[in-house]
Each structure stands twice: as structure tokens, then as C-alpha cells.
Amino acid sequence: MIQWEFMMILNPLDAVCDVKRNDAVCVSNLKSAKPVDKAILQERPDVKIFLPFRFHTYRPKELFMENTYRNYLVAPGGDHVLSLVDEISYRAPPAPPLSQMNELSSDLFCNGDNRPANCPVDCRCTHMIDVPLNSIVEIVLVDEVQSPNLSHPFHLHGISYNVIGIGRSPDKNIKKINLKHALDLDRKGLLHRQYNLPPFKDTIAVPNNGYVVIRLKADNPGYWLFHCHFIYHIVIGMSLILHIGTQSDLPPVPPNFPRCGDHLPAITPPHYPIH
Ligand SMILES: [Cu+2]
Numbered sequence: 001m002i003q004w005e006f007m008m009i010l011n012p013l014d015a016v017c018d019v020k021r022n023d024a025v026c027v028s029n030l031k032s033a034k035p036v037d038k039a040i041l042q043e044r045p046d047v048k049i050f051l052p053f054r055f056h057t058y059r060p061k062e063l064f065m066e067n068t069y070r071n072y073l074v075a076p077g078g079d080h081v082l083s084l085v086d087e088i089s090y091r092a093p094p095a096p097p098l099s100q101m102n103e104l105s106s107d108l109f110c111n112g113d114n115r116p117a118n119c120p121v122d123c124r125c126t127h128m129i130d131v132p133l134n135s136i137v138e139i140v141l142v143d144e145v146q147s148p149n150l151s152h153p154f155h156l157h158g159i160s161y162n163v164i165g166i167g168r169s170p171d172k173n174i175k176k177i178n179l180k181h182a183l184d185l186d187r188k189g190l191l192h193r194q195y196n197l198p199p200f201k202d203t204i205a206v207p208n209n210g211y212v213v214i215r216l217k218a219d220n221p222g223y224w225l226f227h228c229h230f231i232y233h234i235v236i237g238m239s240l241i242l243h244i245g246t247q248s249d250l251p252p253v254p255p256n257f258p259r260c261g262d263h264l265p266a267i268t269p270p271h272y273p274i275h
Pocket of ligand 1: 152153228229230233238
């Protein structure tokens with residue numbers, strides 16, 4: 001028998017997470033069963049990263065030009081869209097950074113502070129953010145897609161994070177949140193954060209037209225993908241690499257470790273050379 005009086009919704013679509021309520025609970029209201037490292041709970045993290053994400057809509061005539069090959073998905077309404085995280089669409093490198101980083105040109109990599117020169121509005125490169133080993137990192141995801149009832153589930157490989165806050169703008173005049181407004185809320189202390197045993201997760205749904213604040217201790221060195229878990233969104237670039245530490249923090253590549261390209265005859269891709 002279902003006891004309706006005890007039914008609760010997890011992650012309500014209204015994303016009201018900063019008040020106690022009887023009908024719903026947000027992940028940020030859950031309490032970790034394990035103790036949380038005090039360093040995670042310090043007021044100021046060592047690194048703070050704002051990651052707005054959105055779709056770029058192509059005009060169909062932009063997509064079918066000679067010598068172009070753009071990746072996009074066709075949304076249910078017919079829009080042809082690419083995904084941008086911090087105005088960058090992730091492009092996978094031609095070989096794994098973990099074992100062949102010294103062969104990848106630094107020109108392939110980019111991030112919000114280091115965009116390729118003259119990159120167009122649909123800027124595509126290997127989005128990578130470097131953070132020092134053992135630093136306390138806060139990431140604020142801001143949903144600029146704002147598709148009704150579509151909450152993008154962001155997943156991080158390699159490390160679990162604590163979910164510190166989830167919400168929407170408290171300013172009712174703001175119909176659409178964006179990076180600028182989220183920064184403004186943060187400056188005013190209006191991004192919801194709670195430090196009482198924030199739960200560990202490796203995936204979190206960002207409420208549409210809202211934000212999520214997560215924190216982690218970057219104690220696992222490597223190149224870790226951080227991406228929306230909708231497959232269609234991954235392939236149009238809703239992804240990036242969180243690079244923790246440096247090459248010297250990693251164990252050496254084993255002798256005779258398989259190499260990308262071993263199974264192919266020598267080729268030189270025209271646009272994406274391996275150096
Ligand atoms: Cu998504």
C-alpha cells in the first residue's frame with residue numbers, strides 16, 4: 001500500500017531548495033553519511049570556476065557549406081544546435097592526454113580564459129581547465145539553455161564532489177539566469193550554499209534556468225571528463241576536461257602501452273595533427 005502522506009519528490013522542478021518543505025527534497029538538502037573534509041567547507045575555495053552552458057542555434061544555411069563539417073543535433077522543435085560550455089564546444093583530442101600528452105600540440109587546448117584567436121561563435125577546441133593537485137575547487141554550473149523541464153545531469157569522472165547548493169535566482173524580475181547574473185548573485189552572497197554535511201555525488205541535475213554549486217578536493221591527479229550525461233549533448237560538445245595536477249603527479253606510462261593510431265597506417269589528419 002502506498003502511504004501518500006510520506007511521498008516526497010527528489011529534485012523538484014521548481015528548484016526551491018533553500019527552504020524547509022514537506023513535499024520535496026533537493027540533493028543539496030541531503031546530509032552526507034560520511035564526514036566531510038573541513039577544507040571543503042572553508043568559506044573561500046582555492047579555485048572558483050563559473051561554467052555557464054547553453055545551446056548555439058545554427059541557421060540551416062550555415063550547416064551545409066562546402067568544406068565544413070559541423071556537429072549538431074536537431075532538437076524536437078527543429079532547431080539545429082551545438083552546445084557551448086563557457087562559450088566553448090568540446091572537441092576530443094586526437095590521442096589520450098593521459099598517455100600521449102607530450103605529443104599533443106598545446107594549440108588544441110583552450111578554456112574560457114584562453115580562447116583560440118578569432119574563434120567563431122561556435123568555437124570548438126579541447127576545453128581543459130587546470131587545477132593544482134589537492135586544491136579545493138568550487139564549480140558553479142549555470143543553465144543558460146533554459147529549456148523548460150530539461151535539467152542537464154553533469155557527471156564528473158575520477159572524483160566525487162559535494163553538492164553545496166542548488167537554486168534559481170531569488171530576483172523574480174530575472175526571467176533568465178545567465179553568467180553575469182550568477183556572478184552578481186555570488187558577489188551579494190545570494191547563491192544558495194549550505195555547509196552542513198553536503199552530500200557526495202558524481203552526477204547532479206542542474207535545474208533549468210538555475211544553478212548548482214559543487215565543491216571537491218582535487219586529490220586525484222589526471223585528466224577527468226566533466227560532462228552532461230545526455231549522450232546527444234556530449235556529442236555536440238557539452239563536455240570539458242578537469243585537469244588535476246601535472247604530468248609529474250602521474251605514474252609513468254607502462255612500456256609498450258597501446259598508442260592511439262597503432263592500428264592504422266601513417267596518416268596526417270589535415271586539421272588536427274598529432275605532433
Ligand atoms: Cu545536457
